[in-house]
Amino acid sequence: MMEVQRKSQKAYLYNKCPEAFLASITSSTGDAITAIDTNGEIVYWNRAAEELFGYRAEEIIGEHIFKIVPVERRKELEIIWEKVNKNGFIKAFETERLAKNGDKIPVEVTISVIKDGKSIIGYSAIFHDIRKRKEIEKKLIELSNFNKKIIQNAPVGILAIDRHGKVTCVNPKLLNIFSHSEHAVLGLNVFELPINNEIREFFKMVLEEGKEVQLEGEYTPPWGSKAYFVMKCVPLLDDQGKIEGALAIIEDITEKKKLEKELIESHEKLKKAYMELKSLDELKSNIIANVSHELKTPITLIKGFIELALLEKDEKKRNTFLIKAKEAVMRQNSIVDDLISISRVERGEFRLTIQKFDLVSVIEECIRRKKNFALRRNIEIIKEIKEPCFVKGDKIEIMRVILNLLDNAIKFNKKNGKVTIKVEKENDTAKVSVIDTGVGIPRDKINDIFKPLTQLDPKATRKYGGTGTGLAVAKKIIEMHGSKIKVKSEMGKGSEFYFMLPLASLGP
Known part of the structure; x- marks a missing residue:
């Protein structure tokens, strides 16, 4: 009952001077608008405020404004109030306010005093949600930092000059190529640097004629060894197409x-x-x-x-x-x-080093190594892996097995064929499958392909390549892991080679 009376008193304060309140809070109905009395208690809370902060008007009216002010921002608010009392308002300052769910929302706040004649009876606050703007600003900063990182970590030397030849940008790789320090280059005129005359002439040609030029040469700094490089220089143009500088990319080919x-x-x-x-x-x-x-x-x-x-x-x-x-x-x-x-x-000298390893990363590395080989034969490699998979085994030798299976699947495939590599978890094991759309293997010859130095068809071997040792080694490696390489094949449709490995825990 007392709570109802207290909130009724706050509503009375609002009803007492409706014109003053309305003049303050109707300036921007799209934003969250609140009003507080001189004790800091909330007396008005519009629908936009409900949406922004998550509090309904009936549950927030009568509460102190500190309810939506983070602890670390309360001192800031006290300073703001002093300025508002002195100047009558404060416009669009950025801060954070606390939502009902605990989120800190970046907002832009405008606060004005509410007067009854000459006396201050409260304050109105307009909160503009700036989360989207902050996100854009964050992305712009990230993009700027990312671009800087690209330049700083580029594997080639990068040098930019303005239309007068002044060096405006230089990255570590370029300094390394020419054995210079940044302070000895940045801000200086490129035509005054201790570089080849041929390079100076190339820069001059780009700035004066707007031509793209390329040069291969060598450079021996006073305190370094001879370096070989290739330089490509292009003009930088403004919106009107006028030359405002030049960009040089220098690759060290030593x-x-x-x-x-x-x-x-x-x-x-x-x-x-x-x-x-x-x-x-x-x-x-x-x-x-x-x-x-x-x-x-x-x-x-x-x-x-x-x-x-x-x-x-x-x-x-x-x-x-x-x-x-x-x-x-x-x-x-x-x-x-x-x-x-x-x-x-x-000779019985083959040994394994068993350890826990990431099977997915091994497969991805195998695909990377065979990518160009597959592209040359117009073969598409498809990876079907749904989740992380850690296994126990010899990482190097398992990679050898997968590379061999991929190599065969690509070599003995049809034109524009496909190779699919899959990982499926079955109980406490991982099943690794390599499936191709190739020529297939006769059923009565499947066991022969695993015999050392055995080829099913010498003529086919000359066509596709190979020594006949890969599958024999792969078979032995998998057997030493306590498993077997199994084969499913249909002539003219393709083959599937698969084996099992014991799963390892995801933890250390």
Whole structure:
């Protein structure tokens, strides 16, 4: 009863001077509008305030304004009240207010005094919800910081100048390439820096003629070693198309130059290894020719790509040749690894290192490694994994098994085919499946594909590649994990290879 009387008294204060209240609170009906008396108790609460703060008018009227003011903001409000009492109002200051559910809502508040003649009888407050604006501001700041991070962490050197040549932006990679410190470059004129005359002329051409230019050169700083680089410089234009500066992207190709040399040396070593492996008489006679072919093909590719790279002046094309040469080296290493592994299996020297690992990340890495191979054959790789999956096993050897199964699924697939890799949890195990839409395997030949150095069809082997060791090693690895590789296959429709691994807990 006393509560009803108290709230009735507050309503009386509002009804006493309705014109004063209405003049204050009707200026912006789209925002939350409240009124409080001189004791700080709420006497008016509009519908927008109900929606913003979650309190109905009947449950908040009569409460102290501190009910919606966070503790850490109360001192701020006392200071604001002093200013309002002195000036009559305070306009659009940003702060936070407390909703019924405990959320802190960013708002823009305008407070005015309410007078009855000359006496202050209360205050009106208009709360404008600025959550969307704050979110936009946050995203803009994040975007700005993200762009800065891109520039700062870019794998290439970045330098920007204004139309007078003054350096306005420089990133760590560029400073590293030219062995300079930021304070020795930023703000200076690019034409006064200790750089090649050829580079100065290129910048001049861009600023004066608006041309895009590209330069490959070398640079030896006074206190560093020789560096090789490729620079592309483009003009920066304003809205009217006038030149207001230039942007240069500089790539350090010193390591690529070294790689060219290393690839040539690697070619010679691999050629020697090929000759040694070719002479091994332990291999079956019908496999020798295939192993020879598999070893020789990457060497021939490496030699060819290196020769093309050495002759090619276009940096982009040369990089393509070097990448292809590197892929051939990786293929060569994979073949040698398979041969070594099957030898270890036959001698009983194969050992596992069992540990908990993330099966999903291993599969994603395998897909990444086989992505280009699949693209070249127009094969789509599909991943069907619904949840995180940690298993117990030898991470490196399980990766070898999955890579081998993916490799076969891609090689023996149809044109524009698909390869699906799935992970399904079954009780306390994870089932890993690799499914292809390929040529299929005859039912009476399924067991043969797991025999060391065995090929179902030597002619097909020459067409698709392989030494016949991968599945034999994969079978042994999975068996050492206490499981088996199983196969389902239908001629002309495809095959499914799958195996089980024990699940591990998600915790440490």
